[in-house]
Amino acid sequence: MSQQPTFAPMPDAAGFFGPYGGQLVPPHLKQAMDDINAAYAEITKRQDFQDELAQLFADYVGRPSPIFHARRLSEQLGGAQIHLKREDLNHTGAHKINHCLGEALLAKFMGKKKVIAETGAGQHGVALATACALVGIPCEIHMGQVDIEKEHPNVTKMRILGTRLVPVTRGAATLKEAVDSAFEEYLNNPADYLYAIGSVVGPHPFPMMVRDFQSIVGREARQQFQDRHGRLPQYVAACVGGGSNAIGIFTAFLDDAEVRLVGVEPAGEGTDRPGRHAATLTMGKPGEIHGMKCYVLEDQPGVPAAVHSIASGLDYPGIGPQHSYLKDTGRVHYETANDQETLDAFMRLSRVEGIIPALESAHAVAWAMRTAPTLARDQHILVNLSGRGDKDADYVAKVLGI
Incomplete structure (x- = not known):
């Protein structure tokens, strides 16, 4: 049962x-x-x-998806240990x-x-x-x-x-x-x-x-991490576009005050360049779009702004309403990673751990790579690796001339 x-x-x-x-x-x-x-x-x-x-x-999906300790990446970066919730291993390749x-x-x-x-x-x-x-x-x-x-x-x-x-x-x-x-x-x-x-x-x-359907990710991850480490991670991070993979893993940790939750938005070519990023919670303000009230990037009231991200799944001028609420309450901290950081994370995870991430997920990996060296070695960052990068491999190879 x-x-x-x-x-x-x-x-x-x-x-x-x-x-x-x-x-x-x-x-x-x-x-x-x-x-x-x-x-x-x-x-x-x-x-x-x-x-x-x-x-x-x-x-059919192959759940539970495992948590992988990215030991080589963590050792190279120094500082906190990075762990990946492997949603990329699901049937169809994502959460x-x-x-x-x-x-x-x-x-x-x-x-x-x-x-x-x-x-x-x-x-x-x-x-x-x-x-x-x-x-x-x-x-x-x-x-x-x-x-x-x-x-x-x-x-x-x-x-x-x-x-x-x-x-x-x-x-x-x-x-x-x-x-x-x-x-x-x-x-x-x-x-x-x-x-x-x-x-x-x-x-x-x-x-x-x-x-609700995505919350299985967080329930699994919370139990898996406790079983293996006897404690919860200090940080849980996920990329945020509309916000489904992030809310899926965050939900199980919302009542754990000691766990810092971090959503990573796409800074694209820079948050100082209107129309060339999709950092809705970072740069937007409350508005309405697609039948809901939420934070929105707008050119003028009621007119959504042009947005950009190297990751097609993140270039959206709105955001889930629960994320908007979690930002205002301060329970989740929303940060950004730009296109170049994301490409760097994509390639480094591929070549150091043999895991090719989706460009969307690579935003969260980029934040973890930036943050881990600032933390102690006994700290833990759990990243929701929401998808695999098969779909992005040809595109990235073309952009980087591989």
Whole structure:
């Protein structure tokens, strides 16, 4: 029998984390959101659902994912010991499969005829295409043309899995535009379609649902680290775009005051260059985007700013509402890593430990590499290595001339 997961008590009944979140949607869409919320509440109380999800996590995804002590990297840097929660070893290569299985099972339970989603780096798209193939539901993925060209291996995988891929060429043709396009398609028939949001963003109940499905990462990591070391790490770090992998690992540690939680945003080409970074919590301010209240990077009120990151999965001008709340309360500290630091971390982890990380995850590795030398050798940094870098290898090789 599976263990009933425990989740943070937020959001409230209206979907708010403090002043952030909610359901900023047209009246006709509010009913669809409420129906999803009711179905989610019902299905998660059912033991057969919990058992099926637990079995899929074990036998399909390959959970629990291990924690690896990056000894050589730690020795080279000096200072704190760096440990990696290996979500890159999951089936499909990232943490995204955790919530995609939950969303696909929910769509099946609700009798939906199609699942629609956006993707940036393609990891959410591949994971959702995989989950939909497993449960037998048609899948449609909207992806920016820039990201299609940059993340070709994931595009090929989605097509092999039977997904209908919709290229998005408007605007910057990246993640925000893919979200816009997918949401427009969903509005055509919310009764028959489920929009499976790829992060802890959007209108309630999606920030809650995706967090809950991803919280297995933190529950595993907390127990694994205690079992091995007899204590908790001093630091837990994760990259932050929309914020799903970060909230997934942070949730289990929120009540552990001695554990410093660090979210690492993309500084891109520099936070002093508007439009060339995606450091939403660092440089943005409270606003509204995609059906929620959260921190937003804006050119002017109500107009999201252009954003950039070397990692396609992080170039989003909004952020999960729970992250916005955690920033304001000070429970999580949000820092940045720029494109060059990220490339350096990508290459160093590859060549020192034989692990090629996703560019998204390499932001958190970059922060750990920068921070470890400032700490004592008996300190521990646990990094959520949220994905593997197969999808980025050709791109990085081209950029670096390898």
